[in-house]
Amino acid sequence: MATESVSLRERQRRQVRAEIQRAAFELFARNGFDAVTTEQIAAAAQISPSTYFRHVRSKEDLLLDPVREGGAGIAALLEERPVGEAADVALAQAILTRSAALAPAELAHWRAAFRSAPHLLDRVALVPPEHRARLIELVAQRMPGDPAGDSRSGLLVHLMLAAAEFGYLQWLRSADNTAASLPVCIEAALAAVLDRRWRAQG
Structure with a gap:
C-alpha cells in the first residue's frame, strides 16, 4: 500500500x-x-x-531540465546495451536512443520556448558530474586494460558527450522548423568523433 x-x-x-x-x-x-x-x-x-x-526552482530550470533529464537516462540505457558491443558504439547508441525519447511535437514546442532565452544556450549540459562518473565506469568495463590506470574511458565519455551537446545546440539554434531533427543532429555530431581506435580489441 x-x-x-x-x-x-x-x-x-x-x-x-x-x-x-x-x-x-x-x-x-x-x-x-x-x-x-x-x-x-x-x-x-x-x-x-x-x-x-x-x-x-527557477524559470531557467524549466528550459534546462529537459536536457538534464534526458542525460540522466543515458547510463541506464548504456547498461542495457549488449555485453560484447564496443564501448564507443554502445555509448553512441545509448545517447541516440535517449535523444529520440521525446515526441517531435514536444521537442518543437521546447525549442520554440528556448529560442526566447538564447543566453541559456551556454548552460546546456547533457549529463551532470555524478552521471558522467557512472558513464566512465560503464565504458571502462567495455575496454581492455586496467580501468584505474587508463584514461581512455574518461576521454571517450567527455568527447562523446561534448559531441552530443554540440548536436543539441545545433538543433536548438536552428531557426528552420524543417531542418534536421534532434536525433539526426546528434547522430551527425557523434559520427564526427566516432573512431574505431576507441573500440576494444578481442
Whole structure:
C-alpha cells in the first residue's frame, strides 16, 4: 500500500510539473522568456504560486531540465546495451536512443520556448558530474586494460558527450522548423568523433 501511495504521489508530481512546463513553454514562445513572470506561469498552469515554487526552482530550470533529464537516462540505457558491443558504439547508441525519447511535437514546442532565452544556450549540459562518473565506469568495463590506470574511458565519455551537446545546440539554434531533427543532429555530431581506435580489441 505504501509503495502504491508513493507511486501515486510521484505520478501527480510529474503531472503538475509537466503542466507547468507546458504553460511556461507557450508563454516563453509567445511573449519572450524575460517578459514572463512566475505568477503568469502559475496562472496559465492553473495552480497557485506556492504550488509553482514547490515544483520549480527557477524559470531557467524549466528550459534546462529537459536536457538534464534526458542525460540522466543515458547510463541506464548504456547498461542495457549488449555485453560484447564496443564501448564507443554502445555509448553512441545509448545517447541516440535517449535523444529520440521525446515526441517531435514536444521537442518543437521546447525549442520554440528556448529560442526566447538564447543566453541559456551556454548552460546546456547533457549529463551532470555524478552521471558522467557512472558513464566512465560503464565504458571502462567495455575496454581492455586496467580501468584505474587508463584514461581512455574518461576521454571517450567527455568527447562523446561534448559531441552530443554540440548536436543539441545545433538543433536548438536552428531557426528552420524543417531542418534536421534532434536525433539526426546528434547522430551527425557523434559520427564526427566516432573512431574505431576507441573500440576494444578481442
